[in-house]
Amino acid sequence: MxxxxxxxxxxxxxxxxxxxxxxxxxxxxxxxxxxLGYVMVMEEKPVGKQDFSAGSDREEQELVEPPEALERDFDRFIGASASFSRxxxxxxxxxxxxxxxxxxxxxxxxxxxxxxxxxxxx
Known part of the structure; x- marks a missing residue:
């Protein structure tokens, strides 16, 4: 063979x-x-009414919507989740x-x- x-x-x-x-x-x-290199992660958080009166002594707290929230529906936050050297x-x-x-x-x-x-x- x-x-x-x-x-x-x-x-x-x-x-x-x-x-x-x-x-x-x-x-x-x-x-x-x-x-140094970084691994970046983007988080999208829905924009809603935010409570800017925390810590006040009033019983009824006023909710205020920031003006930039009218322009977009999400705020994006970018942060490093890890780093690398190679x-x-x-x-x-x-x-x-x-x-x-x-x-x-x-x-x-x-x-x-x-x-x-x-x-x-x-």
Whole structure:
């Protein structure tokens, strides 16, 4: 019986997963020193009549509706739910290269600091 021989290949470097049948390749990326990433969560709370007279001695408390409530039905509050100092950058079929937009965004704070630094006088 003939057996089909297959070439042994070393496993690809970096992380590899499959999502809906497509191969994703990734690598860990460090957030630049002095910076921290945050996971933001948005909560929408319905705007209603608010009690601004809490703590008064009057028996009947007056309910007041803020004027901005007439413009929208929800107030949005954004807060941080977690922080991180590194994350995984994913690419479709290949590991993202050095020209990935995320890498450029991470390099910008250092570049901006250099651009705006004081130039020494001669």
């Amino acid at each position: 003939d057996q089909a021989l297959t070439e042994a290949r070393p496993p690809p470097s970096g992380l590899q997963v499959s999502f809906r049948g497509r191969s994703l390749r990734g690598e860990e990326v460090e957030v630049p020193p002095g910076l 994350f995984t950058l994913w690419g479709l079929e290949t590991t993202p290269g050095p020209d990935a937009k995320v890498r450029a965004a991470l390099a910008w704070p250092g570049l901006a600091e250099a651009i705006h630094a004081q130039v020494p006088q001669d």
